[in-house]
Amino acid sequence: xxxxxxxxxxxxxxxxxxxxxSCHQTNNHDYMYWYRQDTxxxxxxxxxxxVADSTEKGDIPDGYKASRxxxxxxxxxxxxxxxxxxxxxxCASSSINQAPLFGEGTRLSVL
Amino acid sequence: xQQVRQSPQSxxxxxxxxxxxxxxxxxxxxxxxxxxxxxxxxxxxLLISIRSxxxxxxxxxxxxxFNKREKKLSLHITDSQPxxxxxxxxxxxxxxxxxxxxxxxxxxxxVIP
Numbered sequence: 001x002x003x004x005x006x007x008x009x010x011x012x013x014x015x016x017x018x019x020x021x022s023c024h025q026t027n028n029h030d031y032m033y034w035y036r037q038d039t040x041x042x043x044x045x046x047x048x049x050x051v052a053d054s055t056e057k058g059d060i061p062d063g064y065k066a067s068r069x070x071x072x073x074x075x076x077x078x079x080x081x082x083x084x085x086x087x088x089x090x091c092a093s094s095s096i097n098q099a100p101l102f103g104e105g106t107r108l109s110v111l
Numbered sequence: 112x113q114q115v116r117q118s119p120q121s122x123x124x125x126x127x128x129x130x131x132x133x134x135x136x137x138x139x140x141x142x143x144x145x146x147x148x149x150x151x152x153x154x155x156x157l158l159i160s161i162r163s164x165x166x167x168x169x170x171x172x173x174x175x176x177f178n179k180r181e182k183k184l185s186l187h188i189t190d191s192q193p194x195x196x197x198x199x200x201x202x203x204x205x206x207x208x209x210x211x212x213x214x215x216x217x218x219x220x221x222v223i224p
Contacts, residue, residue, distance in 0.1 A: 042117075043155070058211065090155070094210060097143075099202075100210075102147075104154050
């Protein structure tokens with residue numbers, strides 16, 4: 001069964017600290033994405049990747065880095081977490097021309 | 112820049128009624144429109160989708176109507192059930208080949224038994 005697994009499911013971080021969110025897919029998909037969800041804004045694309053060892057900027061990349069060390073794994077990195085980065089983060093994967101399959105989300109609170 | 116807009120923000124219908132969720136877009140290069148359903152605490156799940164070459168797509172109680180000239184589409188949920196209570200997102204993908212989706216802000220649907 002197709003699956004996108006995110007870890008951790010929730011995290012509390014301190015302002016200025018480093019945060020790494022991880023995503024693993026078992027779907028053999030080339031594309032992986034990180035989206036951010038805030039109330040009233042829907043989902044906004046942060047970074048995406050269509051091949052291992054390469055990442056692309058999405059619509060709101062500032063303050064975030066991404067890493068795709070293998071086809072299955074895609075990480076989102078907040079080097080200096082800020083209050084404004086409190087949100088729910090979703091990872092997704094897809095094949096070309098296919099609608100993305102989403103994970104369960106990671107709820108991040110920056111204090 | 113909000114390229115995909117949804118209305119209403121929230122909608123309440125009685126069980127058995129038809130719920131109509133609206134979506135509009137600005138970018139004429141958008142050619143694929145998936146709708147996602149999201150329950151609290153879960154990730155969005157693909158519900159139904161349509162390509163711009165079609166004007167209607169039906170899947171059980173869920174139907175998308177698409178008007179390319181007006182850049183509008185709508186999701187109709189017939190015989191609404193309490194289990195349909197969720198947030199619905201309209202999304203759009205362009206022809207650029209990068210497979211990126213742009214999402215609307217969502218419509219929260221409540222179905223009263």
